[in-house]
Amino acid sequence: MSSSHAFDQAINLTPISNNLYQGKTSEAFQNMVGPFGGTTAATLLNAVLQHPQRLGDPVSLTVNFAGPVAEGGFEVEATPLRTNRSTQHWLLLQKQNGEVVTSATAFFAIRRETHSEQQSAAPQAPAPETIPRLDISIRNWFKQYDFRFVHGILLMPRPAEQPSDTESLLWVRDYPERPLDYTSLTALGDVFAPRIFLLRESFTPSGTVSMTHYFHATSEELAKIGTGFLLGRAQASRLHNNYADQVAHLWSEDGVLLLTSTQSVYFKE
Amino acid sequence: MSSSHAFDQAINLTPISNNLYQGKTSEAFQNMVGPFGGTTAATLLNAVLQHPQRLGDPVSLTVNFAGPVAEGGFEVEATPLRTNRSTQHWLLLQKQNGEVVTSATAFFAIRRETHSEQQSAAPQAPAPETIPRLDISIRNWFKQYDFRFVHGILLMPRPAEQPSDTESLLWVRDYPERPLDYTSLTALGDVFAPRIFLLRESFTPSGTVSMTHYFHATSEELAKIGTGFLLGRAQASRLHNNYADQVAHLWSEDGVLLLTSTQSVYFKE
Numbered sequence: 229m230s231s232s233h234a235f236d237q238a239i240n241l242t243p244i245s246n247n248l249y250q251g252k253t254s255e256a257f258q259n260m261v262g263p264f265g266g267t268t269a270a271t272l273l274n275a276v277l278q279h280p281q282r283l284g285d286p287v288s289l290t291v292n293f294a295g296p297v298a299e300g301g302f303e304v305e306a307t308p309l310r311t312n313r314s315t316q317h318w319l320l321l322q323k324q325n326g327e328v329v330t331s332a333t334a335f336f337a338i339r340r341e342t343h344s345e346q347q348s349a350a351p352q353a354p355a356p357e358t359i360p361r362l363d364i365s366i367r368n369w370f371k372q373y374d375f376r377f378v379h380g381i382l383l384m385p386r387p388a389e390q391p392s393d394t395e396s397l398l399w400v401r402d403y404p405e406r407p408l409d410y411t412s413l414t415a416l417g418d419v420f421a422p423r424i425f426l427l428r429e430s431f432t433p434s435g436t437v438s439m440t441h442y443f444h445a446t447s448e449e450l451a452k453i454g455t456g457f458l459l460g461r462a463q464a465s466r467l468h469n470n471y472a473d474q475v476a477h478l479w480s481e482d483g484v485l486l487l488t489s490t491q492s493v494y495f496k497e
Numbered sequence: 498m499s500s501s502h503a504f505d506q507a508i509n510l511t512p513i514s515n516n517l518y519q520g521k522t523s524e525a526f527q528n529m530v531g532p533f534g535g536t537t538a539a540t541l542l543n544a545v546l547q548h549p550q551r552l553g554d555p556v557s558l559t560v561n562f563a564g565p566v567a568e569g570g571f572e573v574e575a576t577p578l579r580t581n582r583s584t585q586h587w588l589l590l591q592k593q594n595g596e597v598v599t600s601a602t603a604f605f606a607i608r609r610e611t612h613s614e615q616q617s618a619a620p621q622a623p624a625p626e627t628i629p630r631l632d633i634s635i636r637n638w639f640k641q642y643d644f645r646f647v648h649g650i651l652l653m654p655r656p657a658e659q660p661s662d663t664e665s666l667l668w669v670r671d672y673p674e675r676p677l678d679y680t681s682l683t684a685l686g687d688v689f690a691p692r693i694f695l696l697r698e699s700f701t702p703s704g705t706v707s708m709t710h711y712f713h714a715t716s717e718e719l720a721k722i723g724t725g726f727l728l729g730r731a732q733a734s735r736l737h738n739n740y741a742d743q744v745a746h747l748w749s750e751d752g753v754l755l756l757t758s759t760q761s762v763y764f765k766e
Contacts, residue, residue: 287740288707288761290559292602294579294586309590309597310563315706317563317600319588321578328578331586331602333561335707335761339738342766345696347663348734394616427614437584438557438604440709442742442761444735465617465746466713466754469608471556473711473757475744477734485735488742490759492557492604492711494584497611 233406234372235415238263239271241278241304249275249304253297257369262297264369265436266418270411272320272332275306277410283316284338285447286410290440291332298324314338339446350479353378356399356457373419374403376457382425394423394464394474405455410443413450416478417441417489420462423474424495427467434495437471445486456481470494502675503641504684507532508540510547510573518544518573522566526638531566533638534705535687539680541589541601544575546679552585553607554716555679559709560601567593583607608715619748622647625668625726642688643672645726651694663692663733663743674724679712682719685747686710686758689731692743693764696736702765706740714755725750739763 231237238254257267269291276282305321315337322330359376380396400419402412422434462476471492478487500506507523526536538560545551574590584606591599628645649665669688671681691703731745740761747756 288561290561290602290707290709292557292559292586292604295581309600312564317561317597319600328586331578331588333559333600333602333707335561337706337739337763339740342737342739342764343693343696344737345661346735346737347692347732392614423616424612427612437606438559438602438709438711440559440707440759442707442740442759444737444740444742446738463616465757466615468611468613468615468713469715470606470611471608471711471713473713475757475759488734488744488759490709490711490744490757494606495611 233404235402235406235412238267239274239411241271241275247305247307249306250301251304252301253299255368256372259367259369264418265293265439266415267369268293268297268322268330269418269439270414272304272322272330273334273414274411275304275320276318276334276336279306281308281311282336283311284314284336286334286443287337288335288440288442289332289414290438291330292438293330293436295327295329297322297329302329346485348477348485350459350483351397351461353397353399353459359399372403374401376400380426382421383429383431385429392427394426395461396420396426397461399457400460401455401457407455408450408453410450413443413445413478413487414441416458417476417487420460420474420476422493422495423462423464423472424467432496434493436491436493439489439491442488444488449484449486453480458486467495502673504671504675504681507536508543508680510540510544516574516576518575519570520573521570522568524637525641528636528638533687534562534708535684536638537562537566537591537599538687538708539683541573541591541599542603542683543680544573544589545587545603545605548575550577551605552580553583553605555603555712556606557604557709557711558601558683559707560599561707562599562705564596564598566591566598571598615754617746617754619728619752620666620730622666622668622728628668641672643670645669649695651690652698652700654698661696663695664730665689665695666730668726669729670724670726676724677719677722679719682712682714682747682756683710685727686745686756689729689743689745691762691764692731692733692741693736703763705760705762707761709759711757713757718749718753718755722749727755736764
């Protein structure tokens, strides 16, 4: 590990045998119960990225948060399930004391130039520099990001005449700044709070159970962004009987769509 | 297997040992290469649904199409990775000759009544009875569905002045009719063709590599729909360097959101 950035420390893995890695949770990215899920997702992706058999770049990643990740060490098993000529499918299991705490599948591919077309334009938003950084330090991991909310801050009173809406629109980047790569993009795709918090003024137990990222960004596009802000939008389609979905997108500052992400999120009542 | 419906035959599995099932591909649901992916996804979900250790109903399902499924027999390994008090995480592997052709993860839960709110209203659409059934029999599996397109039929010439758009809006149900359940809803969530076909007038090799379903519908809601039509909408956010995403929703005829689905779809050029 070459970087001393808190994010690189959080996702750091040590190879211990074929397909097996060891890591440990990070105090800096602590959430209410266990670490911020975005860090866990990035750690699992990181196992593939540093695996000697890895082919190509990430195209899709699904992470299932099966149980709480306890503070301390964990193992990541990264198994290539199938390797084709230019594509590769992975199974990833994060374990503590032999028990699965997180499962994931990842799809990697060598991508070639094709017809390219963006159907979802970036929403209009004031420049990030014109919006003050949101100071929310109630969880450690919040402090690792520079949030500039355009609208949809969680747990805020809503005027009675305003219809209930679960959309958030915000600028975000790592704090302190860190050049964007697939691991940080993975974590940034999980910075949107459970949408139920947009409908409530008080806290309710809630947490992601499954998250899927589709990476549109090529490594060239990521390199071009560097430490720039990303524009993120997230919205639920339906919240019903303990579970809500959430569809999110992340664009670069010049409007290139980098990530499409969906989550299924538990909420208690 | 109690039903002689072609869909029930296609997803039928025979338990052969602990966590292991045997099935075979269906001529009726044949696609260009291998079976319709929706049938494969439904078959994998079916392994969990009939597993003696299954807890609750499906909340999320991710299916990774790792390689072509050859005509004939296959095995499905269904492993409960983690069982909590009211939730359960599954790993599903479809194999032929010992090789993984499809991998999947599923999340099941016992759901309780909570605050319920639908944020994505069903789009306006003329009643399905007022639209003729689309007669597309170029693939076997098309014939197993009753498609009534409102807009966004694939491979159709587009007026020059009309902006390129990847949205399809359509009514769909099983043909012949079959009461809706979690398996058929799973397959119906995959009836949207690759979005690249909305931008082209001629065929290009294309296929889903990963698909994620979030089930909003409870079993009571499914039972209430019976054999009614579902309204489906699908759209790509970005198509770039061989891969496109696709965000889809399925509503009941009376506007209840049943499924949120996303796909990552390969296209050749």
